Amino acid sequence: MSGTLAAEQQVAIAAVRRACQLTTAVFNNLVKGETLVKGDKSPVTVADFSAQAVINTILTHAFPEDPIIGEEDAADLRSNTSLRDRVVQLANEVLEAEPQADVGEQAAWGLGRTWSADELLAAIDKGNYEGGRSGRMWALDPIDGTKGFLRGGQYAVCLALLVNARVELGVIGCPNLPIDPASPDGARGALFVAVRGQGTHQLPLPPAPSPAPVRLQMRELRIAQLRFLESVEKAHAALDTNTRIAQTLGVGRYPMRMDSQAKYAALARGDGDGGVYLRLPTGVGYREKIWDHAPGSLLVEEAGGLVTDSRGQPLDFGLGRTLGENYGVIAAGKGVHRKVIEAIQQVGRSMGMTGRL
């Protein structure tokens, strides 16, 4: 590992790998009562909480000055002791483990020791930073696509470093994504790392000394070859509008639906010839969260693609924990991105959605 942000890369990769190890183990043993429904009706599991505890503990010890914007907080754990005890046990199983070769000064990262419940709950709550336009900050989604995780589908452990509201580093672990898109039924578990100006690379997920990372480069597809990458949850995707946009563009292929920021990774890699990540506002006042897009957007940009909202404007990561007014997210290869935006605008006008797209 060399170049700028070499230490940040090493720590972020080690943290995401350990969190993936934890989520994979939890999936195989998840029992009833280990999943809660949050205020916004979305699920959260012991795996989300303990993965955030692990990553925040490592980040806090490696970079004590850096604030963290994390999706979860520990309030539910303070009032539910059995859930809290399980989270503490799971986080410690990973944090206590014998250091692997990927870790340089493990003691400095909070590894190789046992943490108390109070310390781990405080680590989870360290993710309460409000964000903003200046300085360094990490954005963490300990499990993105929790519904995908629960159904044994795609999910991703997602971490980004932002500096002055610009994403500089993105690390995404996808335990259920095939390593080789040409062998969809083959071995699973891929890690993606993007550093601004240094490209996007794929590594194997297990925490071991790695073979050489593979650099990803998006293929430039013609419109007729395109395929949309969309959310699985209907509540997250304006599916009727997406269909009209496909018709307007002349995209004939059935969309590929996938949970989580694994979509961005699949797009950067060219899986299934998916050529456009399409996420339009569903019109229910939902604001996109920065941890749902920060690392994924850099994966696509550093593989040669473009990421904007549905008006063609850059995403603004400097507004706080959300991206503000929701104009959706569109990611595509440079050659087709503008045509997709034009088609969205045309469909928006024809559907009387002026101002919403």
Ligand SMILES: Nc1ncnc2c1ncn2[C@@H]1O[C@H](COP(=O)(O)OS(=O)(=O)O)[C@@H](OP(=O)(O)O)[C@H]1O
């Ligand atoms: N209403 C609405 N509209 C848009 N997005 C929403 C909405 N509600 C939730 N979320 C966020 O969606 C995250 C998962 O996005 P996905 O694209 O993976 O969705 S899906 O699982 O394919 O349906 C999911 O991330 P996780 O909570 O980390 O799983 C949520 O942050």
Ligand SMILES: [Mg+2]
């Ligand atoms: Mg969630």
Ligand SMILES: [Mg+2]
């Ligand atoms: Mg998410």
Ligand SMILES: [Mg+2]
């Ligand atoms: Mg999440």
